[in-house]
Amino acid sequence: MKQSILSYLKPYKLHVGIAWTLMLIELSVELMLPFILGKMIDDGIEVGNYDQVIFWGSIMIGLALLSFSAGITNSFFASHATYRFGYDVREKLFEKVQSFSFKNLNDYPTSSLITRFTNDVRQVQTGIFMALRIMLRAPLLALGGVIMAFIVNWRIALVFFISVPLLIGFLFFLLKKGSSLFKKVQSRLDFVNRVMQENLAGIRLIKAFLRKNHEKSRFMDANTDLMKRTKTSYRVIESSMPVLLFVMNMSLIAIIWLGYIEVGNNQATTGEIVSIVNYALRVSMAISMFGFLTMAFARAKASVERLQVVMDAEVDLLEADDADDSHKITEGKVEFSNVTFRYPGLKANVLDNVSFTAKPREKIAIIGSTGSGKTSLFQLVPRLYDTNEGKVFIDGYPVERLKLDNLRKAIGYVPQAPLLFTGSVFDNIAWGKNDATEAEVMQAAKDAQIHDTLANLPNGYQTKIGQKGVNLSGGQKQRVSIARALIRQPKILMLDDSTSALDLKTESKLLEAIQEYECTTLIVTQKVTTAMESDRILLLDDGELIAEGTHADLLQTNDLYQKVVESQFGKEEAYDQKAAR
The missing domain is CATH 3.40.50.300 (P-loop containing nucleotide triphosphate hydrolases)
Incomplete structure (x- = not known):
């Protein structure tokens, strides 16, 4: 049964619930502060009642401390859920890749899988953390700010009926466009990683054939293409900021102008105008965050889709349902x-x-x-x-x-191109058998005709070898690989x-x-x-x-x-x- 990437958050639903609850507390406080500020102005400052100023001011300080505590604790629970989620996804992704047949592996270049394990998982983690910390807070702050503005004075708050729907429609367009653009960016990043991987693996050949300039040109082409795609994506997303700020600034001007008229007609108080202006500023701040949030969410959405493709890949080579486990x-x-x-x-x-x-x-x-x-x-x-x-x-x-x-x-299998892992010679030979003893490792090395060579290395069998055995000769790597197969006592x-x-x-x-x-x-x-x-x-x-x-x-x-x-x-x-x- 196929499993959604985001379903890996289920084990941490308690942490998610606590994080969202704390975020709502923090949000509620922020929405109450302008209302209380208006009461302080109307009931205290305007009439010279400083007891009311102290009363409402004390409440504001207490709420601010509550908001601070909720925000700090929210970050703790949000980060725990986010990074445990990333750990689980990488683990399941690794398990999935390990189950791949050679056909599946041919469908996904190594560089692409590495990008998904690292960059794509990180993008999704960032999106989830922001969802728990600020991504939901921003739209709720905008919505709550509009509602509170209507509670304070519905006539002046009618301005939001024009500006907010326009901005929401614009942001949905950006999200759809940004997701498509960032999917292409991730694809170009795959290609840059592939070129880098090939160059690092073949650096000795490149030097021997004097192909430095050719490979530099190939990398520059891939890197330039990535830069152009990334630049285009960021330009589209960042261009939203001036639009958002322009609309909200025009809304602020309209609110102040209407407030002036309403105060003159005794239809509004100074405190109400200050409250609504504060709500407008909060709505403006929330919506201005949408450009940044949209970019992050678009990248996360593109990465989720790329991860989902790997997770949902059909493994074409499976054990038969009637496979005989008793037959050895x-x-x-x-x-x-x-x-x-x-x-x-x-x-x-x-x-x-x-x-x-x-x-x-x-x-x-x-x-x-x-x-x-x-x-x-x-x-x-x-x-x-x-x-x-x-x-x-x-x-x-x-x-x-x-x-x-x-x-x-x-089966003891020794491939055409021997592959050794970073670590000691001992570990590479023992890799062929779980719980291999020192005696077994040495006997396999003797039979592979490599014991004397290994014993004379600086640290004997504990000598560290580089990735793919770069500090061993071709014949030595072949014999270590053969020893690794022999230690299995294969049939x-x-x-x-x-x-x-x-x-x-x-x-x-x-x-x-x-x-x-x-x-x-x-x-x-x-x-x-x-x-x-x-x-x-x-x-x-x-x-x-x-x-x-x-x-x-x-x-x-x-x-x-x-x-x-x-x-x-x-x-x-x-x-x-x-x-x-």
Whole structure:
């Protein structure tokens, strides 16, 4: 069931209620003060009765202290509800993004999600705080001021019948226009964040290719577009202030002129005129706040809509209602049966009618040219995507019938581009398993052939590494990532071209150490030497499985594989290997 963003305020409805009650107390006092001031003038100053002046003055001081206390306490409750709301929304938003499939993540660039987590949530928080503190206070002050003015002297207060409706209509127009404009501003902010993110991630490449000026120009274009959109939005909103003040100032002039006539005709007192002028000033102040409030509310409304889109996004990859929680993966058998797959939104198949079986503890190498579908095949095993046709089975169970937790806990996955997190080397390896012990971390590192390197770092395993492992070499990052997968003691180990930066000797030791693990190993590789060490080789080309067998079998029977071997060993060596078989 879809949930409105503002519904996350429900747990704090008591705080909201108290804040609004205190705001109403503060508002009531403010509306009473001009009335009491009028009584002080008419009953005290005008007739020289200073006892009445002291009486009404004491009441005003007491009410002012009450208003002050109510305002301070209101801020406390309003801030509590506002920031707890923001905390809850970010938590639910994070939970929602974590549930996203790869397809969902493709719909929302990282920069856009970051903007929503930060800027958009902050805009909504600001809107809610202002609603609890002043946003409702302003219209109620304007309405209450008009009502009190009619109570004091309805003839003079008729001026408000002309000015207030005009201003309210104008403000509704501004709100609608401002919401549309600020939605575009947030979209441009997404793009600026995306350019910034790409530049920071690729700063070394930018320097190496001397593309500083090009990237500076790209950023300037995005930043200029954001500036223009923001400037246009603020101009529209800020232009409301002169209009609002002009109308209210004209109302004040009309009130003073009519008051002069009414006093002359003995239809009004000096105190009444002072009271109504004070109410007019309060209405003027409240309405002048509307321009600022409209801008804040328009931004909050645009941000609510952007957050709601993410919250309401349909996650296309869910566990089946009849998923078997009792079934645990114990063997690691992987079977593809007539699998066809294409990425969402594309027409061309990435995999086309692929079938093979990886037996438990078998080591299978997957080889093929760039774009042949190797990584896509890998993504179907842990069910990062669903197949379009055919089935993937693990231990004889269709993957969609397995609980995702049970499925993915049994898999050690090392992606093509290793990703390490800011923190210690120890934390990065232990990240692969909850409550991993020091002995387990060190054993995984030894099997990944990285222990000696890590032990010789300045602080050993506690050495801090930068974001994405910037202070480690490519081969070191790959081996730390492999250690992170091995610590899981997986039943299925998937290495997506993750030994490409290793020399042959280190890679050979690594593959030998993996043999001690009771797991089925799938290796995407471009190295024939790695494929030769496997029990079986799958040869992919343009999404089709065109051959499978041992190195010797494929060398004898498949022309494409022969060409791959020739490209890495040379024709003579390939011929010698073929002849030797």
